[in-house]
Amino acid sequence: MRHTCLARHAFPAAVAGLLLLTLTACGTERPGAAATGSAEPPACGPGASPAESAGVPRTGMPGASASPAQDGDASASPAQDGVTIIGTGGGASAGAPSCAVYSVTSRETEPFTYVVTVGFVSETGQALFNVDDTVQAVAPGRTVRRTVTATGHSPDAVGKARARVVKVRSFPTSEAPSVGGTCPPTGVRVYADEGDAAMGLRVVGLHLENCGTMPYRLNGYPRVEIRDEDHDRVDGVSIVQGGDAVAGGTGADGPPQQLVLEPGERAHAGLVWRNTVEAGDPVHAPYARVWAKPGAAPVTVTPELDLGTTGKLGVGPWKKAGEQAGTR
Incomplete structure (x- = not known):
């Protein structure tokens, strides 16, 4: 190396x-x-x-x-x-x-x-x-x-x-996010951006690029599983469809759509949460395991989920790049 x-x-x-x-x-x-x-x-x-x-x-x-x-x-x-x-x-x-x-x-x-x-x-x-x-x-x-x-x-x-x-x-390594370089064997790159934070509201974008040679179909929401520092699954947090279940105006809302990404095209979805802390133990989970669609290989990203005691994470639908962005 x-x-x-x-x-x-x-x-x-x-x-x-x-x-x-x-x-x-x-x-x-x-x-x-x-x-x-x-x-x-x-x-x-x-x-x-x-x-x-x-x-x-x-x-x-x-x-x-x-x-x-x-x-x-x-x-x-x-x-x-x-x-x-x-x-x-x-x-x-x-x-x-x-x-x-x-x-x-x-x-x-x-x-x-x-x-x-x-x-x-x-x-x-x-x-x-x-x-x-x-x-x-x-x-x-x-x-x-x-x-x-x-x-x-x-x-x-x-x-x-x-x-x-x-x-x-x-x-x-089989689940590492990919931003550039050689196209993964799956034919798609999946990664998270650095996100945006304002007044306790967090929005992180998930990005997918078709770097392969065949069209790639998406329909609906990515599946997300929260993982802690030890890569163990975090229970007790509701993962809900639509960012507007947490806050409006983030771009992670709207109905799911059937998408066909031609080679070189991209899509995005948003993760939305608040870090409010009230009664109980706050949840900090660095990792999220993401499946772009049913049957897709998982990718582990690091949105650094400081969920506070809210117990809720909103996941927006996939949208083609060029539509309203998944981050504010």
Whole structure:
């Protein structure tokens, strides 16, 4: 697997489950070994490749529990969803960007794809920015090492920035959403957008593109199943047809229609909910498993459903792209 360091990417930071490590040299560490100042340059730059170690046995629940490391301690320690920062450091020359090396260990029973958000912060704790890195198809029991770089921050922070695991999202590789690249074997791409939020109302668009060579028929609503952090199904939430069951004017309303998408055509549907919190325990479910139509292969997306205590999610009908959008 070839890997190049990633550029800056803006992403809202989570506040829980963070790992924070002081800068050390990066690029020479191995999972389970303490990072030390090395004469070797960090593995940051075009052509840098992740190292993959031998598999580890599956134990306990999927992923791993968080175990924060102390500043200055760059030893590998368990992190959320099996992701650990094992070293951070500056570039090999003055003015080179800071970098972070992390590892992903899969404790699943099938290949999983991970989206890891690594955040860089200054010595004073000021958030600089986040970097998203996608690790494709990690086999069961395997550990993959990756390197990301922090570009774009001020020169006085070079070599002094620290890194933390902000968020980890994972999918069975067979269900990973697809925005571009090679067309999936199903002939369609399905993914979710970043959505919109206003006054406690949330609207996230589901998008489907016919990237195959044959017409693709849709009729009605996508089927949606809510999943929690551990990918377990969330019960006790009503999934209702039509976004207007939650709020009007979102674009996720109207009657279902029979659609035929020719190759290259797109459709969208909307997920609508409120995050009101009253009596009871609020529901936060990062994942939604989506079937575009009966018999379709499922795709797992991350609408980050903060449903509060409302117990309701509205699902709009499929509409051809060019009609009223599924997000506000």
